[in-house]
Amino acid sequence: xxxxxxxxxxxxxxxxxxWHLDISxxxxxxxxxxxxxxxxxxxxxxxxxxxxxxxxxGLQNIQARIRMVLAFMFASLLPWVHNKPGxxxxxxxxxxDEGSERVYxxxx
Numbered sequence: 277x278x279x280x281x282x283x284x285x286x287x288x289x290x291x292x293x294x295w296h297l298d299i300s301x302x303x304x305x306x307x308x309x310x311x312x313x314x315x316x317x318x319x320x321x322x323x324x325x326x327x328x329x330x331x332x333x334g335l336q337n338i339q340a341r342i343r344m345v346l347a348f349m350f351a352s353l354l355p356w357v358h359n360k361p362g363x364x365x366x367x368x369x370x371x372x373d374e375g376s377e378r379v380y381x382x383x384x
Contacts, residue, residue, distance in 0.1 A: 282298055285298075286298070294367070295364075297350060299346060299350075301339065301342050301343060301346065304342050304346070305335075305338065305339060305342060308338060308342070320334055320335055321335075322335055347366045348366060350364075351363065351364040351365070351366045352364075
């Protein structure tokens, strides 16, 4: 499913002439889990790995928030990296099951 969604995203970006980045958040999530474990002594797990519903929901929420934080970070700073004025527009979508799309404007 993830590969199909990434492929659809890239095709859409190409069709509208947008610039598309595919960034792994695994390292960020791992760092957050390590911090959580250092503070609490516990490391939450996804349901597929034997975690509870509470752990699974908490981890999924963290993933969603990290994706959006990184999207805004890149949208805010990439114009500076490319020596361009203005801002980039963040196009995001929720989980496929939720069936909605959102547009998040940013300014620099």
